[in-house]
Amino acid sequence: MSEEFSTDAVVIGAGAVGLAVARALTMTGRNVVILEKNKHMGMETSARNSEVIHAGIYYPRGSLKVKLCIRGKELLYDFCASHGVPHKKIGKLIVGHTGQEDQLADIMRTAADNGVSDLRPLSSSEMTKLEPAITANQGLFSPSTGIIDGHQYMLALLGDMTLVRNAGVSRIARAANGWTLSVTSDGEDIALETNLLVNAAGLWAQSVARLTEGLTHIPALHLAKGNYASLSVKSPFHHLVYPVPEPGGLGVHVTLDMGGRARFGPDVEWLEGNDPAAIDYAVSPGVTAKFTPLIERWWPGIRQDMLTTDYAGVRPKLCGKSEPNADFRIDGPAVHGLPGLVNLFGIESPGLTASLALGEYVSGLLQN
Numbered sequence: 001m002s003e004e005f006s007t008d009a010v011v012i013g014a015g016a017v018g019l020a021v022a023r024a025l026t027m028t029g030r031n032v033v034i035l036e037k038n039k040h041m042g043m044e045t046s047a048r049n050s051e052v053i054h055a056g057i058y059y060p061r062g063s064l065k066v067k068l069c070i071r072g073k074e075l076l077y078d079f080c081a082s083h084g085v086p087h088k089k090i091g092k093l094i095v096g097h098t099g100q101e102d103q104l105a106d107i108m109r110t111a112a113d114n115g116v117s118d119l120r121p122l123s124s125s126e127m128t129k130l131e132p133a134i135t136a137n138q139g140l141f142s143p144s145t146g147i148i149d150g151h152q153y154m155l156a157l158l159g160d161m162t163l164v165r166n167a168g169v170s171r172i173a174r175a176a177n178g179w180t181l182s183v184t185s186d187g188e189d190i191a192l193e194t195n196l197l198v199n200a201a202g203l204w205a206q207s208v209a210r211l212t213e214g215l216t217h218i219p220a221l222h223l224a225k226g227n228y229a230s231l232s233v234k235s236p237f238h239h240l241v242y243p244v245p246e247p248g249g250l251g252v253h254v255t256l257d258m259g260g261r262a263r264f265g266p267d268v269e270w271l272e273g274n275d276p277a278a279i280d281y282a283v284s285p286g287v288t289a290k291f292t293p294l295i296e297r298w299w300p301g302i303r304q305d306m307l308t309t310d311y312a313g314v315r316p317k318l319c320g321k322s323e324p325n326a327d328f329r330i331d332g333p334a335v336h337g338l339p340g341l342v343n344l345f346g347i348e349s350p351g352l353t354a355s356l357a358l359g360e361y362v363s364g365l366l367q368n
Contacts, residue, residue, distance in 0.1 A: 002182075002189035007033045009196040009366075010181060012169060012208055014041035016150065016355045017347050018200035019157035024359030025196070025366070026161060033192065034158075035167040035183060037204070042154045045202045046352065048281070048313025050255045050266070053077070053087065053146035054350040058245060061113040064328040064361075069350040070115060072357035073144065076153075079356060083156040085149060086258045092145035092240040093127060095136040095298040103244045104140060118143050133236040134298050145240060149258050150352060157355075172197070172212040178340045196366050199343040203276040203316045209343050217336045219329060219345050221274040222317040226266025227287045228310040235262035236301070243298060252294045263310055264291050270321045271314070283309040318346035330358075332365035342366060 011022040014036035022032045038044070053076055059066035080087040096104045104121070111119040122130070122139045130141070164185050171182040178195040201208045209218045235256065242253040254262050267290065271279070288307040295302045318326035329345040336343070342362050351358070 002191045004191045004193070005033075006193040007031045008194065009033070009198070010035060010179070010192060010194040011198045011200055013200035013202055013204070014154075014158075014163055014165075015044065015046035015200070015202050016042060016154055016157070016352050017046075017202070017344065017358050018198070019154055019161075020355035020359035021198050021200050021362045022161055022359075023157050023159070024356075024363040025198075028363060028367075030196070032161060033194070034161060034163045035169060035181075036163060036165050037168055039165055041158065041163060041165075042151065045313060045316070045348075046150060046154060048311055049150070049349065049352060050253075051148050051150045051257065051352070052240065052255055053089075053148055054353040055092070055111075055119070055142045055144045056114050056116050056350070057107060057111045057119060057142060059110075059114065059350075060327070061110070064330065065350060065354070066114045068328065068354035068357040068361060071360070072350070072354035075356035075360075076148070076353060077146070079156070080148060080153070085153045085156050087146055087148040088258065089144060089146040090239055090256065092142040092242060093122070093131060093134070094140040094142070094242050094244065095127065095134060096138045096140075096244055097297065098137050100244050101138070104138060107140060107244075116142075116144075131237060131239060131241060133301055134241060135300055136298055147240070147256060147258065148352070169208060169211060172208070174213050174338075196340045197342075198362055198366075199341075200347070202347060203279075203314060205316065205343060205345050205347075206274075207276070209345075212338075212341070214338055215336055215341075215343075217331055217343075219318050222320050223271040223274060223276070223279065224315045224317050225269040225271055225279070225312055226315065227269065227283045227312045228263050228265035229283075229288050229291050229307040230310040231262040231264070231306055232308050233306050235260060237262055241298065243294075252291055254295075264295060264307065265310070266313065267291070276314075279314050281312045281314075283312050285309060315348035316346055317348055328354075328358075330361065330365070332362075334365075340366065
């Protein structure tokens with residue numbers, strides 16, 4: 001016999017986005033329960049990324065990605081400052097070489113169209129002054145790009161909200177006033193009734209959606225793995241350094257953690273199949289050999305023996321390898337016709353930056 005509980009709202013998924021959504025709903029006066037299938041919060045996408053606060057430079061004008069990234073960036077810097085979350089607005093260099101002038105000009109135009117007013121071009125000598133170790137003909141500088149301690153951010157978001165860990169959802173059924181979820185947590189069966197339900201399960205969002213009675217609007221999932229390598233010597237960098245973007249990602253770049261440790265990545269490795277349970281997060285030893293010539297294009301001082309394999313993350317993408325990058329997809333009642341339900345699909349980069357804005361957006365959809 002299962003225990004029965006009721007609440008105002010349930011959020012499935014305790015990554016950065018799910019926690020931010022739960023916080024936004026809590027701030028409207030609702031009682032919120034967060035369900036996480038893993039032992040701890042944020043163990044998947046939220047723990048396996050570059051921990052960068054993005055400026056909103058690259059995304060198509062009018063897209064949810066750019067709107068929520070720019071709004072989220074403002075909210076995130078304010079939240080970090082007010083909640084003591086470690087972060088630094090250290091800035092980012094985008095390095096360009098001969099023949100990439102048009103691509104850099106396109107990035108400048110896209111940033112301006114998106115309302116990013118602080119991106120500025122740099123000459124070779126200006127870039128060398130900022131980062132003496134790099135070699136480039138030209139570039140761009142984004143002063144509002146930063147870094148964050150993602151784990152401390154999620155702890156601050158969680159606060160004193162109710163988090164049920166090891167919570168597996170097996171069925172989501174319609175009820176008179178919302179939804180009833182069949183949940184198993186640490187061997188205990190729970191029937192959880194809620195007025196509002198948000199699926200923020202990241203890699204598992206499509207799997208959760210398929211459990212939902214009456215839901216047919218479920219997009220295909222594509223998995224793109226990104227591998228990272230760390231620098232085993234003292235970092236010569238003071239800013240983030242990125243190449244011109246490549247299809248599927250932003251290219252192998254260098255980011256710094258809060259202690260100044262440098263890591264390179266991610267690359268883009270499209271995975272076969274679409275089952276998150278089959279993901280192998282191991283990083284191939286060959287990654288260091290793959291990364292070295294890519295980094296050498298803008299940092300001639302790199303040697304393969306300076307790199308060690310680190311970690312990998314996987315993006316839940318809504319586009320395949322040969323397709324244009326897809327936008328976030330946030331399906332509320334106006335899309336699927338089911339009251340009190342929001343599904344978040346394809347929440348990849350800049351999901352961490354956009355998380356607080358995503359919370360606002362989802363809360364707004366459920367106000368109506």
